Amino acid sequence: MKHFYFLAAALLVGSMAYGQDAILLKDYTPKSIYNIQQTRVEKAKYPVIDAHSHDYPTTREEVAQWVKTMDSKGIEKTVVLTGYTGASFDSIVEVYAPYKDRFDLWCGLDLSDYGKPTFAEKAVKELRRCHKLGAKGVGEVTDKGLGVYVAFQTYMAKGLHLNDPLMTPIYDVCAELNMPLNIHVAEPYWMYLPADKNNDGMMNAGNWKIDLTIPGMQTHEQLVAQFDDAVAKHPKTLFVACHFINCSYDLSIVGKMLDKYPNLYVDISARFGETGSIPRHMKKFYTRYADRILYGTDNGMSPEMYEMTFRILETDDEHFYAPEFHYHWNLSGFDLPDEVLRKVYRENFLRVIK
Numbered sequence: 001m002k003h004f005y006f007l008a009a010a011l012l013v014g015s016m017a018y019g020q021d022a023i024l025l026k027d028y029t030p031k032s033i034y035n036i037q038q039t040r041v042e043k044a045k046y047p048v049i050d051a052h053s054h055d056y057p058t059t060r061e062e063v064a065q066w067v068k069t070m071d072s073k074g075i076e077k078t079v080v081l082t083g084y085t086g087a088s089f090d091s092i093v094e095v096y097a098p099y100k101d102r103f104d105l106w107c108g109l110d111l112s113d114y115g116k117p118t119f120a121e122k123a124v125k126e127l128r129r130c131h132k133l134g135a136k137g138v139g140e141v142t143d144k145g146l147g148v149y150v151a152f153q154t155y156m157a158k159g160l161h162l163n164d165p166l167m168t169p170i171y172d173v174c175a176e177l178n179m180p181l182n183i184h185v186a187e188p189y190w191m192y193l194p195a196d197k198n199n200d201g202m203m204n205a206g207n208w209k210i211d212l213t214i215p216g217m218q219t220h221e222q223l224v225a226q227f228d229d230a231v232a233k234h235p236k237t238l239f240v241a242c243h244f245i246n247c248s249y250d251l252s253i254v255g256k257m258l259d260k261y262p263n264l265y266v267d268i269s270a271r272f273g274e275t276g277s278i279p280r281h282m283k284k285f286y287t288r289y290a291d292r293i294l295y296g297t298d299n300g301m302s303p304e305m306y307e308m309t310f311r312i313l314e315t316d317d318e319h320f321y322a323p324e325f326h327y328h329w330n331l332s333g334f335d336l337p338d339e340v341l342r343k344v345y346r347e348n349f350l351r352v353i354k
Ligand SMILES: [Zn+2]
Pocket: 052, 053, 054, 081, 140, 151, 298
């Protein structure tokens, strides 16, 4: 009888996939087994300005709740990249009106006359109007390869790239009004690589991929070069390139641009998962470019999300899983020096964005 059960169990295991053969890549979320230092950072070590967030609340009550979370986490102010112009921007201004000192609202761009001779004139006029209403900057202006658009708007100026001369009047009025632009260039580099077993990012979001066969689609290199050209040609305009210019895979590209252009800054939003895998490299980068980096989140309003960003920047914890960032690999903290933290968290913003 004993032999029978053993045989049955062996047959059962033999007929079912298990272990490596049974788990899908997308479901793989390992939990650390190491008995090592685990730090919860409930509140940032220094006051923080979040330079990259969006209009997540849907009611006034949710805005009030967000302010409470900001208070408890040490977020002094949040930049809301609304993306909107016109009546939509005006209604967002209304919603945030009770908390004027806690939120900076940035407007979008009116690109709707693209293709007509009135394009620049209309865009500039609307920027001036939004500025009068209190818009402090413009964003998030995006080009992921097919043309410029503004996040949360469906309209895309197809074939218009960041260094197009048509953009010049927009950059000029931003310089005149002291409105920085938050610019999203390309996508993470792994999305341009074959989606095969060697792809370093595919487990993060396997369905995200740039299709380079779409007519007009620009490569990662082309998009970064176009942005470089735009920053070079508009030295009086202030550019904040979000997500490390989507070059966290090779920060020497970012470093070279920061070295060349004093009117360029980067925000660190939505790249905690990517950079948490190279903590010693990041500490060196943050330290070298401490005056040019702005804290940002781009990831909702949850207390856990803020805490995780602080843990990554402030601690020397190792090999921890961060479900907030949906990344498949475990992360390690950068252990940034106090002086660097103070600059990235707040001082750079106050000095540069004002
Ligand atoms: Zn964003």
